[in-house]
Amino acid sequence: MQRARWTRFRVPHAEAPPWKDNLTVVLANADLMLSHAETSVAEDDTFRAAREFSDDLGARAVTPATGALLAFLARLASARAVVEIGTGAGVSGLYLLRGMAQDGVLTTIDTDTEHLRAARRAFREAGVATTRTRLINGRALDVLPRLADGAYDIIFVDANVIDQPSFVAASSRLLRPGGILIVNAALLGGRASDQSQQDPAAVSAREATTMITEDDSLTELIIPLGEGVLCAIRS
Numbered sequence: 001m002q003r004a005r006w007t008r009f010r011v012p013h014a015e016a017p018p019w020k021d022n023l024t025v026v027l028a029n030a031d032l033m034l035s036h037a038e039t040s041v042a043e044d045d046t047f048r049a050a051r052e053f054s055d056d057l058g059a060r061a062v063t064p065a066t067g068a069l070l071a072f073l074a075r076l077a078s079a080r081a082v083v084e085i086g087t088g089a090g091v092s093g094l095y096l097l098r099g100m101a102q103d104g105v106l107t108t109i110d111t112d113t114e115h116l117r118a119a120r121r122a123f124r125e126a127g128v129a130t131t132r133t134r135l136i137n138g139r140a141l142d143v144l145p146r147l148a149d150g151a152y153d154i155i156f157v158d159a160n161v162i163d164q165p166s167f168v169a170a171s172s173r174l175l176r177p178g179g180i181l182i183v184n185a186a187l188l189g190g191r192a193s194d195q196s197q198q199d200p201a202a203v204s205a206r207e208a209t210t211m212i213t214e215d216d217s218l219t220e221l222i223i224p225l226g227e228g229v230l231c232a233i234r235s
Ligand SMILES: C[S@@+](CC[C@H](N)C(=O)[O-])C[C@H]1O[C@@H](n2cnc3c(N)ncnc32)[C@H](O)[C@@H]1O
Pocket: 054, 059, 060, 061, 062, 085, 086, 087, 088, 089, 090, 091, 092, 093, 109, 110, 111, 112, 115, 138, 139, 140, 141, 158, 159, 160, 163
């Protein structure tokens, strides 16, 4: 069924919406609410160690609240099969595994062997069975075509923003009906919503969002945690 137009996002918000007065009230408290959301997630030693490795290696990990969202969505979807593009040192992978079914398998792809080594170590230190993770060294666009259509509960995109449109194009076919596509840093911390920002990252982030919002098989939602997380469920 064709969805009503008013349910679609405008990308980005160019003018003030008609409910601007409510928005003003919300925005006045936005920093406080975001700060509360981000600092209310407590991480244990395993997460802290993985986060430290991430920082050392320059692999920017998801924020704690973004991580909690990943665990939440993985639990909500009863996820048994998840694909992650951009393993980093394994922080987001730990959150996904935390929410996934006990026998669920995380397939995670990264071009950097050092990052993958750090992630493998983080998973081991968290007591994750080796059968639950499949770490693949390679470029996502080379690996994704080898994965089965409609076989995955969640696809999490968290590599170079500039490649977001091609990752979205290459990965949405992997989702089962009811599966969730999650794009991290979709708003670039707000920069992507500003049309005057014309650098390649901002343009690519907007393009990926537009691809998702224009896909009638996806129902999407932007969640302003971390640098902005775009979630979309396949019908
Ligand atoms: C932001 S970090 C990922 C952080 C990780 N998701 C976390 O939260 O712990 C991005 C990662 O994407 C990897 N990467 C960059 N381009 C890639 C590509 N084309 N295919 C696969 N991985 C890529 C980088 O090596 C880096 O480890």
